[in-house]
Every structure is written in C-alpha cells, then in structure tokens.
Amino acid sequence: xxxxxxxxxxxxxxxxxxxxxxxxxxxxxxxxxxxxxxxxxxxxxxxxxxxxxxxxxxxxxxxxxxxxxxxxxxxxxxxxxxxxxxxxxxxxxxxxxxxxxxxxxxxxxxxxxxxxxxxxxxxxxxxxxxxxxxxxxxxxxxxxxxxxxxxxxxxxxxxxxxxxxxxxxxxxxxxxxxxxxxxxxxxxxxxxxxxxxxxxxxxxxxxxxxxxxxxxxxxxxxxxxxxxxxxxxxxxxxxxxxxxxxxxxx
Amino acid sequence: xxxxxxxxxxxxxxxxxxxxxxxxxxxxxxxxxxxxxxxxxxxxxxxxxxxxxxxxxxxxxxxxxxxxxxxxxxxxxxxxxxxxxxxxxxxxxxx
Numbered sequence: 001x002x003x004x005x006x007x008x009x010x011x012x013x014x015x016x017x018x019x020x021x022x023x024x025x026x027x028x029x030x031x032x033x034x035x036x037x038x039x040x041x042x043x044x045x046x047x048x049x050x051x052x053x054x055x056x057x058x059x060x061x062x063x064x065x066x067x068x069x070x071x072x073x074x075x076x077x078x079x080x081x082x083x084x085x086x087x088x089x090x091x092x093x094x095x096x097x098x099x100x101x102x103x104x105x106x107x108x109x110x111x112x113x114x115x116x117x118x119x120x121x122x123x124x125x126x127x128x129x130x131x132x133x134x135x136x137x138x139x140x141x142x143x144x145x146x147x148x149x150x151x152x153x154x155x156x157x158x159x160x161x162x163x164x165x166x167x168x169x170x171x172x173x174x175x176x177x178x179x180x181x182x183x184x185x186x187x188x189x190x191x192x193x194x195x196x197x198x199x200x201x202x203x204x205x206x207x208x209x210x211x212x213x214x215x216x217x218x219x220x221x222x223x224x225x226x227x228x229x230x231x232x233x234x235x236x237x238x239x240x241x242x243x244x245x246x247x248x249x250x
Numbered sequence: 251x252x253x254x255x256x257x258x259x260x261x262x263x264x265x266x267x268x269x270x271x272x273x274x275x276x277x278x279x280x281x282x283x284x285x286x287x288x289x290x291x292x293x294x295x296x297x298x299x300x301x302x303x304x305x306x307x308x309x310x311x312x313x314x315x316x317x318x319x320x321x322x323x324x325x326x327x328x329x330x331x332x333x334x335x336x337x338x339x340x341x342x343x344x345x
Contacts, residue, residue, distance in 0.1 A: 027283045029298035032291040068329045075326030079319060084281055094282045126314050127306040128283070130298075186287065190294035199290070206286045232334055 027122070028137055028185065030130025037189035042135030045112075048143045052113040059110070069236055070110060073102045076225075077111075078118040081141065082128055085217070090209040096218040097141050100149025100174025101225055104167055105237065108146040115142030140181035149174030149222075163230055164223040171222025175215035179207045 033041070059066045080098035087094065102111040119137050122128035129137045149170040156166030187200035230237055288298055300306075305314045 028287055029283065029291075030301050031299035032287070032296050034296070065333060068332050072326055072329035072333060075322045075329070079322040079326070082315070082318065086279055091279060092282060092285055093279050121318070123301065124303055125305055126318060127301045127304060127311060130301060182287070186290055190291060190296060199294075203286060203290055206290075207282060210282050236333065 027129040028133040028182065030123075030132055032130075033133050033136055033185070033189045035132075037185070038132045038135060040135075041133075041139050041185065045116075045135045045138045045143060048109070048112045049116055049138070052109040052111070052116075055107065055109040056113055059107070065236060066106075070106055070114065073106050073111075074114040074117060077102050077114050078121065080221075081115075081118055082122055082126060085214060087210045087213050089213070092210050094210045094214050096171075096214055096221065097145045097175055097178045098218075098221075099141055099145035099178070100153075100170045100172075100218065101167070101222040103146040103150040103174065104153045104170050104222070104226055105229065108150040111146035111150075112138070112142040115146070136182075136185045140178050140185060144181040145174040145178040148177035164227050167226035168219040168223035170219075172215045172219035174222075175218045176211060179211045180204060183207060 056070065060070075077098040080096050080101075083095050084093040085095060086092075099111050099115055102114055106114070116134075116138050119129055119134060119141065123131050123134055123137075152173045153166050153170035156169050157163070161169070183200050183203040186203055187196045191197075191199035226237075291297060305311050
C-alpha cells in the first residue's frame, strides 16, 4: 500500500468526521400534485412520448439490432431508477435515473418511451411514484434527463471532450437536471405565486447533499457503460451518434 | 496489485463511512422521495396518499423489488447476450 493511498483514505475519513449534518427522489408520490398541475405535466410529456414511439417504429424497421438494444437499455433504466443507493456523508438513500446513459445509446426520444414503461411499472407495483403524477415524473426523468444528457454529450464531443468524459458529463447533468425539474414541479404546484421561487431553491438545496455525489456516480456509470459498448460493438452506437432526431436516419 | 489495493480501500471506505454515519448522526437511510419530496408536500398540506395497488405492506414490497430486479436482470442479460455474444459470433463467422 502506498503512502499516498493511506493519506487519501485518512483525508476522506477526516472529511466524514467533520461533515455530519443529516439531510433528507425524483419520484413524486400519488396525490401530491393537484389535478391541474398533474394534468399539465401529462400534456407536456405526451408529445415527447408520441414522437418517441414514432422514432422507435422507424429505427426498429431500419436496424435489426435496435429493438434488442432498446430492451437492454430499458431493463437497465428500470433497475437503475428503482435502486436505492446509500450516500454515506448524508445518511440517506437515493437512486440514479439512467436516462442520460439511455439517451446517448438509443437516442433521447426513445428514452422517453423506455422511461415511461419503467415509471409505469414502478407506479403500479412498487409504490414508487404514482399514476396521477406519472406525467410529472416522466417529464423530469424521461424528458429533461434524456434531452439534457444527450445535449451535453453532443456538445462535449463537438468541443473535443474524449468519449468517456462526454458520457460522464451526460450522466452527471441528466441526473441533476432530473432533480432540478422535480424541484420545479413541486414548487410550482405546492407554492403560492409569491413563494414558489423560495420553495424551488429550498427543495433544490435539500436534494443537493444526496444528488451531487449520486450524479457523479451516475456519470461514472454512463462513461463506463458507453465506453464498454463503444469498444465492443461500436456499430451499435453509430446511427445515434450521427442522427439523433426523429426521421433523421437515412 | 496496486489497483486491487485501491479497490479494497474504496470498498472499505464506503462500508466504513456508512457505519460511521449511521452511528454518528443516527442516519435512517430514508430515501429522498420520503425525506425531501414528501416532507415538502406535507408542509404544503398535500401529503401523499396510498398508491392504487399498495405493495408497501410488510415484506411484500421487498418481494416485489426482488421480482422486479430479477425480471429486469433476466431481460437485460438476455438482450446483452444477444447483442454482445451471438451477433459477434455471427459477424466472425461471416468474416
């Protein structure tokens, strides 16, 4: 064991000794959102889901492996988004979302479809989220998580960030975007017209101690998984690196 | 070898820090669904209601999570094998 390892471990333990504040996922439970707000998020999510289904049909017809890839990514998103991970420094648990990783592999539109299936199963059978809040949960995890992650990935690659780094940033930002939108959904629905901004900031801050480390963890997960596929079966990723949006595939 | 030592240190650090936090701050390891979302909802007078199919009863939720994890793992493993082994073998055979 090197001296540096011992020093790093000692420093991390010292950090834990000093940092001991207790702190309180993106799943909004049944009945929390008033009907008009729940309805609004359904309306906002619906076009993305419709476009995702259309994209899934087009890509499946053009690529024989696409459905298998969507099945693999769908299973991963389902498991990742209901897997509570303890965050040692704050003493609470939360879950990554997996939609950033999904978006850079199967595209952001189809990720919305995959997220809707995962969230529906969780709302129906796992007491995670709710049917009335499905639209809001889908918008934060499926739409915001997927499109922010995908956008950051494309931007990263365009400015020359290595593949692992770009995928890492996609994972981190998609996680944080999901929780930022959840904060917005809660504060606009539960706060008054004068207090919603304060409530938004308060909820966002309450999420931070847990989601900052978890977002970084999700970044490593996205970076590692993307690099693995890129090194083993790069042809699986090719169509989505070149064409992301509906009807773009030639 | 050095890499393995680093891995062991990281695992021990995470396990140790979980135990430390639990003892030092009385951590309950509640999810942020509960400690943030539901807390603010209750403060605003909109507490969550029971889900339509309430599996959060005793060990039933553990069973549902186990079933979900096992099914998801099987589906993921099935497609993983299809994409990363079978197709690779077909491509090799073609070449």
